[in-house]
Amino acid sequence: MPLTDLARGRGAEGHDDGEGSEENLGAVGLGSKLRAVLRIRDFRRLWYSTSLSSFGDWLGLLAITATATSLFDDEAAKSFALGGVLLFRLLPAIVLGPLAGAFADRFDRRKTMVVTHVIRFLLFASIPIVNEIVWLFIAQFVIEAVSLFFIPAKDAAVPNMVRKDQLESANQLSLITTYGLTPVLAGVLFAVLAVVGRPLSRAVPGLDEVDLALYLNALTYLVAAVIIWNLPSISGRRTGPSVDGESFLGSLRSGFSFAGHTPLVRGLVIGITGAFMAAGVVIATAQAFARSLSAGSAAYGMLFGAVFVGLGIGIAVGPSVARDLSRQRLFGVAIVGAGAAVALLAWSIALWIALLLVVLMGFFAGIAYLAGFTLLGSEVEDSVRGRTFALVNSLVRTALILSLAVTPFLVGAFGRRTVDLGVTDLTVAGERLALFVAGLLALGVGVLAYRQMDDGRPVPLLADVVTALRRDTTARRRLAGGGVLIAFEGGEGAGKSTQVRRLQEWLTNEGLVARATFEPGATPSGAGIRAIVLDKAHVGISSRSEALLYAADRAQHVNDVLRPALDAGEVVITDRFVDSSLAYQGAGRTIPLDDVRMLSRWATDGLEPDLTILLDLPPEVGLARARGRAVADRLESESLEFHQRVRRTFRVLAESAPDRYLVLDARLAPDEIAAAIRVRVAELLSGLPLQQLAHSDGPHGGPAPTAGTRPSASEGHRPHAQTGATPQLHP
Ligand SMILES: Nc1ncnc2c1ncn2[C@@H]1O[C@H](COP(=O)(O)OP(=O)(O)OP(=O)(O)O)[C@@H](O)[C@H]1O
Numbered sequence: 001m002p003l004t005d006l007a008r009g010r011g012a013e014g015h016d017d018g019e020g021s022e023e024n025l026g027a028v029g030l031g032s033k034l035r036a037v038l039r040i041r042d043f044r045r046l047w048y049s050t051s052l053s054s055f056g057d058w059l060g061l062l063a064i065t066a067t068a069t070s071l072f073d074d075e076a077a078k079s080f081a082l083g084g085v086l087l088f089r090l091l092p093a094i095v096l097g098p099l100a101g102a103f104a105d106r107f108d109r110r111k112t113m114v115v116t117h118v119i120r121f122l123l124f125a126s127i128p129i130v131n132e133i134v135w136l137f138i139a140q141f142v143i144e145a146v147s148l149f150f151i152p153a154k155d156a157a158v159p160n161m162v163r164k165d166q167l168e169s170a171n172q173l174s175l176i177t178t179y180g181l182t183p184v185l186a187g188v189l190f191a192v193l194a195v196v197g198r199p200l201s202r203a204v205p206g207l208d209e210v211d212l213a214l215y216l217n218a219l220t221y222l223v224a225a226v227i228i229w230n231l232p233s234i235s236g237r238r239t240g241p242s243v244d245g246e247s248f249l250g251s252l253r254s255g256f257s258f259a260g261h262t263p264l265v266r267g268l269v270i271g272i273t274g275a276f277m278a279a280g281v282v283i284a285t286a287q288a289f290a291r292s293l294s295a296g297s298a299a300y301g302m303l304f305g306a307v308f309v310g311l312g313i314g315i316a317v318g319p320s321v322a323r324d325l326s327r328q329r330l331f332g333v334a335i336v337g338a339g340a341a342v343a344l345l346a347w348s349i350a351l352w353i354a355l356l357l358v359v360l361m362g363f364f365a366g367i368a369y370l371a372g373f374t375l376l377g378s379e380v381e382d383s384v385r386g387r388t389f390a391l392v393n394s395l396v397r398t399a400l401i402l403s404l405a406v407t408p409f410l411v412g413a414f415g416r417r418t419v420d421l422g423v424t425d426l427t428v429a430g431e432r433l434a435l436f437v438a439g440l441l442a443l444g445v446g447v448l449a450y451r452q453m454d455d456g457r458p459v460p461l462l463a464d465v466v467t468a469l470r471r472d473t474t475a476r477r478r479l480a481g482g483g484v485l486i487a488f489e490g491g492e493g494a495g496k497s498t499q500v501r502r503l504q505e506w507l508t509n510e511g512l513v514a515r516a517t518f519e520p521g522a523t524p525s526g527a528g529i530r531a532i533v534l535d536k537a538h539v540g541i542s543s544r545s546e547a548l549l550y551a552a553d554r555a556q557h558v559n560d561v562l563r564p565a566l567d568a569g570e571v572v573i574t575d576r577f578v579d580s581s582l583a584y585q586g587a588g589r590t591i592p593l594d595d596v597r598m599l600s601r602w603a604t605d606g607l608e609p610d611l612t613i614l615l616d617l618p619p620e621v622g623l624a625r626a627r628g629r630a631v632a633d634r635l636e637s638e639s640l641e642f643h644q645r646v647r648r649t650f651r652v653l654a655e656s657a658p659d660r661y662l663v664l665d666a667r668l669a670p671d672e673i674a675a676a677i678r679v680r681v682a683e684l685l686s687g688l689p690l691q692q693l694a695h696s697d698g699p700h701g702g703p704a705p706t707a708g709t710r711p712s713a714s715e716g717h718r719p720h721a722q723t724g725a726t727p728q729l730h731p
């Protein structure tokens with residue numbers, strides 16, 4: 001068993017008992033998910049520590065850029081100093097990134113994190129003391145180099161602290177904190193320091209607000225180091241310098257080879273690097289683009305803010321909007337979305353259009369970043385995770401440096417050109433062309449990344465995205481070859497058993513594996529429940545108890561019969577399902593429908609029919625038919641009003657989702673009803689990947705099991721061989 005699984009298992013060190021179980025129920029709000037992940041003690045402590053150092057980072061950036069510019073009076077020298085600070089921040093990644101990754105995979109991650117924090121504490125504290133631009137550059141360079149060792153150690157440690165299904169929430173929390181909360185708090189504190197700094201520097205000569213910010217920043221690293229020191233679980237299995245006897249160079253090589261030969265990682269690397277290269281172009285052209293909108297000096301600030309608004313929305317709501325889509329697909333789709341938004345941005349003529357597109361770009365970028373980061377954490381083995389994170393980190397920074405450095409030259413060289421289109425002249429500005437090219441680049445890498453990472457799902461991408469956004473779980477199951485569930489509903493004696501049997505016979509003759517089943521009583525324990533609920537001798541069963549008995553029968557039925565058959569790609573036809581509980585226990589026994597719905601959803605684990613066929617009949621007619629067949633059971637013996645409520649509810653349910661129901665008048669002749677059913681079912685099944693009977697026994701093969709005689713659920717299993725697109729059916 002991989003170490004990551006062991007560490008994530010129940011009772012792993014630092015896990016609080018019972019946390020996060022609510023998440024397993026499905027649709028849980030962002031707040032609850034974040035609270036659940038924060039209940040994990042060690043993760044919570046690591047989060048405190050990284051939030052603190054991230055806050056320090058932002059404060060440090062503000063203070064350092066202020067220091068750099070304050071050392072000069074001349075405007076050109078100020079911008080040189082600013083550019084120099086940023087360059088020295090990004091530069092070390094090119095050389096040191098991969099080394100740092102190999103380090104994170106070979107050495108104790110906790111010690112690496114503590115040592116790098118302490119070094120940064122010392123360096124930040126030294127900047128105001130030395131107060132020289134050359135030392136500022138050197139310190140920046142070393143701080144960044146040291147951060148490169150911290151980042152992969154931290155990123156690679158997080159997946160070991162939370163359950164796999166909680167990693168996305170843990171990443172959401174980290175990204176929201178790092179890019180939403182801490183920069184704002186740092187900005188506010190910096191502003192406060194600017195106010196208190198002046199009187200302070202009069203009181204303590206040589207100490208101003210920038211120095212204070214730098215000292216505070218240094219202190220955050222020291223406190224964060226102490227917190228991490230007290231988190232032994234971060235160390236994991238790394239106690240010695242070498243994990244498996246591989247040399248340092250060897251592990252560096254194997255890290256590159258892993259990234260190059262693993263399609264998922266290759267796709268992620270291509271996607272993230274390309275997207276950041278495009279982001280660099282957007283940043284480099286932003287000022288000129290804002291000016292081109294002739295919207296005043298505030299336009300740049302607004303566009304800048306819009307990116308963060310979009311990013312925030314994407315990170316916060318993206319995962320729940322696209323809950324059902326695989327993260328591989330989500331990643332590719334989101335990069336393509338961000339690229340398309342940038343390409344359109346190049347053409348926008350008004351500030352409000354540009355703002356909308358920038359929010360959209362940020363939204364998709366946020367989703368892509370979160371999905372990519374989560375995939376790296378969850379899909380990459382612990383032993384190479386540090387190297388993988390570090391490689392991505394280096395490539396991201398290299399891409400940013402390159403595009404930030406090259407774009408202004410290209411834009412300047414292109415200038416503004418007028419193209420003669422014959423009918424009219426088109427003026428093209430360099431910054432807009434660069435934006436358009438960046439958009440196309442992101443679009444291209446999104447497609448490329450998607451192709452590399454595609455998880456081989458049989459569902460076409462568009463249908464996958466549409467059904468995921470619509471939360472159409474039944475359509476998703478159908479499209480993925482997960483069988484088809486057809487439910488028959490209706491009152492007593494409506495002819496359900498008759499039609500279930502006829503439909504199954506027809507499907508079998510058409511060469512498909514079709515299983516007939518029923519509720520209640522299709523499993524051995526269900527048969528016991530059926531005997532209880534239908535026996536007139538049981539006079540004292542309460543409404544709630546009855547609802548629970550039907551739910552228990554259904555839970556067993558789903559588990560033993562429906563799910564396995566659907567997983568095998570069969571067409572499953574059930575005589576009654578959830579709607580019967582809503583109609584009989586809800587309307588009949590007057591239990592609130594929402595309670596019955598909730599109980600049923602729990603029992604079925606969300607399984608819903610692809611199609612429900614309602615055979616509608618006045619209860620007096622149906623009861624007469626049923627009584628001609630056998631003595632009335634406990635439910636059939638209920639009053640006419642009871643059965644009228646049941647019928648009304650069946651009809652209301654069908655009216656509320658017409659595309660999922662086929663309502664037929666059950667007074668028609670059985671042949672007519674069967675023909676109408678065949679037409680609708682042929683439509684539903686056409687082209688779906690379903691199990692087909694082997695040639696030896698079908699099409700037109702062996703006898704079909706009889707639903708009307710209430711077969712045991714194991715009957716109806718027929719030898720079947722292949723899955724394939726359903727051939728043309730003949731209704
Ligand atoms: N369309 C129809 N017209 C007239 N009689 C029918 C029709 N369909 C079925 N019947 C007859 O009505 C009786 C009940 O049919 P069936 O058992 O198929 O109904 P059901 O809905 O499964 O009933 P229950 O829910 O009580 O089990 C049977 O005797 C059957 O032959």
Ligand SMILES: Cc1cn([C@H]2C[C@H](O)[C@@H](COP(=O)(O)O)O2)c(=O)[nH]c1=O
Pocket residue numbers: 492519520550576577578580581582584585635636
């Ligand atoms: C599934 C289900 C069924 N019932 C009732 C409806 C009928 O009266 C009987 C089942 O009899 P049948 O001849 O097999 O149709 O049970 C119910 O009240 N609630 C349910 O969920």
